[in-house]
Amino acid sequence: MLLDRKHKAWAWFTVALAVIGALAWWFDPEASTIGRGGSTIVGLTLGSLALLFMLFCVALSLKRRVPHWRLGRAQAWMRGHIWLGLLSVWFVALHGAFERGGPLTTLLWVLIALVTLSAVFGLILQQFVPRLLLHSVPGETLAQQMDRELEWIRKRGEEVVIEFCGSIETAQPSPMPEPPTKAPGMPPVSTPAHFAAAAPAPAQGGAAAAVATAPPPASPPAAAPPKPKGPPVGGEPLRRFYVDYARPFLAGEYRPQLASPGRAQSLEAALRTMCPAPIQPGIDAVMSLCDRARQLRRQRRLMRILFAWLILHIPLSWALIVLAIVHAVFALRFLQR
């Protein structure tokens, strides 16, 4: 939950209760006779309040099972969960007079520390991970849909390459000669050698970039050749790029060249210089699929980070509440004697 101005009232309420608790503990009339701690009325009251707050915190997970029940707005519950949970730690400390105690209370302290730390860690994550998701994954999807979408992207990648290159596994004979490695007037590009070797070159020895980006020369309409059937020529670099980089990347393998948007862009620029104009839409499509897959994986990573702390927080909270009740029962029995 984002800590914003709406928490102000809760924060003041918590601070006020914390101060009241501390004052009551400090001026505890029984402190001089039996010492500070859980045995005094004040200590017992603080301990009971801490247990009540913990029960309230645990009740949130039950409330989430019936989110439509009219038990108060979920955000009020969440604010209470955060602030009363924090307050309970302070009250427990006062109740125990800042001492470790016996084995059970030591275990309780360990659990409280772990639960609190995991909660604080989770709260910190919630301050920035949603924003990271918002800005770095513009094409965010439902978590349940991610696998299905990645599978679709993989299939679509195959279709695109077949459409533009004819076949994925076999090389397409290119009628064009070898390209220069650097286009005149263009910055040098780091072209991976093994797919650069298959790249076509401009028909009259001009810049590869010119072939890639310039519009086709104007010709009289009567002389326009009939539209050829099948994939356009010159798709071999795209095919090699797909087989060596994009396909493994889309299948989930790590490919540093595509894992970061910056490196992917430079690779794309290199690829573009080696392919003629009819292949450019194919490059657009493959790169866009890679980008989508990158975003989805990033979303998955961020969501794992966002929820990972709950793996620790929830079971430990339940363990804490059970042990706290056990502690309370034993302590009350002891007091009765």
Next chain:
Amino acid sequence: MAKAMPLAEFEGQVMSLEELKAVDIFEDVKPDAIEKYPGTVRKRLFRAGDVICQQGEGGTTAFYIVEGTCRIFIRRPDEMAGKGRGLVARIGRALGQQKLPSTRKHKAEAVVPIDASVDLTYGRLATTLEAGNVFGEMSCLNLAPRSATVVAETDCILLEILRNMYEVLQRSKTFKGRMDAIYRERVLDNHLKNVWLFDGLPQGVIDDLKRVGELLSYEAGKQIFAEGDAADGMYLIRRGQVRVSKKFPGGERNLAYLTRGDCVGEIALLHDTPRSATCTAADHPILGDPGRKRRPAQVELVKIRTEDFKRVIAEYPEVRSRLEILAERRLLEQAEARVLITPTVYSREVEDLGLIQGQNLMLINLEKCTRCDQCAQACMKAHDDGISRLIREGPRLDKYLVPASCRMCLDPVCMIGCPVGSIRKAKDLNIVIEDWCVGCGVCSKQCPYNSIQMHTLEEFGRHVSEEARRVAETGEVVEVTDRAVVCDQCSGLPQGPACVYACPHDAAMRVNAVEFLSGYLTSPGATTLPSFVRAPVEAQPVDEGT
């Protein structure tokens, strides 16, 4: 689902000119008009029990019953299954926690309009069609999905007619006269009783109104009356759709689409006030083949003039005072349901996303949302069918996600083309889908924002009725398999929309888009949208059509 039936399925014996002239409805049709469209009428023979057409499927033809009787009905799953009967649900009920019913109950006499010369009532979704009746007219003329299932009750002879010949028939006086007579005799009575103003009036008044009602026809696109016109009576929709629109400083906005059985301008019968909105005869969406050329559809109305109404009512003084109380109450209700309309033009982005359509737009602040899915879970659990009306996916506007969930559009285009009029606008402006939905999916396709989902009935966890099960086992007819589901804004829950109520991170909200955008644009954090939005203007209360 709603696909146009291919012409190859247009089976049966082709009728010659002589054979057609022997059929009474073709008596006064000119031979050259018949010969112009050869093969467009076929004679079909059905044995008792044969299924002629099924609700929800596509169709391009109308049927005229020459001999025999047919049973026409809509199937409705009518029992709730185990959902909501678990321990948690029981505890919830014991604690007074509510779940929203997936269907609303109506009076048994409420009209369920179908594509036939008669209508059905909510209490009994079946009736018999004798010789001389027509069904499938809207499928033929507008490619609307079949609105009901028709089964031959006895051995039948039917004429199956394609659109061009049906249009010829519509110009025939004999055919039109017969259809008008059937309408007055069997349908108008129910339609009148369905009008809130006439609800519970003595049968004598209804009979008199039936007598004075004037049957009118408008070509799609033609204005029935304009805003500001002097009111001269009310209109009852007999066939087709009527668009209700209103002028606002920012332009004209469509407010509703009304269908068979609905009425417009009823308050004018009691109050001599000018029309507060414009009503136009609307065409149906062309399903399946958008490139297909066709003539505009005809919208048929029944007009009851104010003077005729007053003359009839003068004979029943006790009725008049009751009607005046009812009219006052209705005006008050409308005043409460005021519509805010924007006076100005928004950015292209806002227009493209259709945000200004949203009178109750759902937004999720993605800076706060932890993607915990509690909103969708709450929606699912708040409804007794266990289906979430909210899909947490959609376009983004700055830091807000606009999820797929009904936004209560100002222009509810989803209402256009429902073959059984089961999608309606409730008093509180919510879109509701009644339980006689036949699952054709037209509304789902019409909604530009993917806010209406089609769900199979298994997901509703319903049992089919005994009769329906028997029918399904014998293979006589196909059950309703799908149902359209739309967000009802949880209007029955005192805590408001469950999605917002259950969001633990203060991320989900329901807003009036105009108010929200105006406030948002003037806030210091606004970054994306241009700031040429002026303050919204509050519109006058709108009586649908008067």
